[in-house]
Amino acid sequence: MTGPIRVLLVDDQELIRVGFRMVLEAESDIVVVGEAGDGNAAIAEAALLQPDVVLMDIRMPGLDGIAATEAIVREHPASRVLVLTTFDLDEYAFGAIHAGASGFLLKDAQRHELTSAVRAVHRGDAALSPRITRMLLEHVSPRLGTATATADVGDDPVTESLTEREREVFLAIARGMTNAEIGETLYVSESTVKTHVGRVLTKLGARDRIHAVILAHRLGYVGDEAMPPAE
Structure with a gap:
């Protein structure tokens, strides 16, 4: 225990x-x-x-x-x-x-x-709750030159090393989902999600999930329509 x-x-x-x-x-x-x-x-x-x-x-x-x-x-x-x-x-x-x-x-x-x-x-x-995620991205986007259109994760050299499953996990992280929520969505265990998250961060050179969220938004992988409203 x-x-x-x-x-x-x-x-x-x-x-x-x-x-x-x-x-x-x-x-x-x-x-x-x-x-x-x-x-x-x-x-x-x-x-x-x-x-x-x-x-x-x-x-x-x-x-x-x-x-x-x-x-x-x-x-x-x-x-x-x-x-x-x-x-x-x-x-x-x-x-x-x-x-x-x-x-x-x-x-x-x-x-x-x-x-x-x-x-x-x-x-x-x-x-990062959905509300805080949106607030963070709204503030940080002008500083990072966020892309205006949603891109395909597989088409960018930054993410080309990710497997298909890792790309799914990356997009889920970008939407502010927790490991438990990602596991439920992808029908895998939370421990498996943790493994995928670790590999995604390593391959992207991202220190943590916050940086992964910002990276996804900056590269245009997640548009505003994918983010929940900031209530």
Whole structure:
């Protein structure tokens, strides 16, 4: 039996940390192992506690969440970082992508969204709900020069090394589907999906699922009609 998901809370506002702690520790499979109020403290606590998931604020005094995320991902690759964002701060949010964040959570998230995001990141899924996926793509597309028409995955040299099944998995990732959802759609086990996802990321040179989503959108493999509405 595996233990609970060990979470490190990082936010410069104590009341926010208290609120998140209360929500997370009400879950039987999640435990908060530590807190930090700035980036430097987050790096130190991550080294000491080796958390499974770091819930990371971006804007903090001293060392910000982007720099802290980069350091934690580099030094402790087993720890996944879930970034708190409002998407009002585009440069900060997109800086977190490059720093290695595994997912994003809006600061006004509901209880179930918070707990679901922590679990998703822990099991290897990107914490990108359809709403957040659309928001991310709408913001990042102008920076990446997104293609205007949906292309055939098999026609691009970037993806020509993918097998037919891997292309199906790639498109499913691009639509923001979780491993469980991909497994149900393709009628394969979740462990098989994980294997395919790993191969897709390796072949594409994508660090994580977030980068795979952006790559698919930039190359025109997934058009707006394929994305669920941002409700």
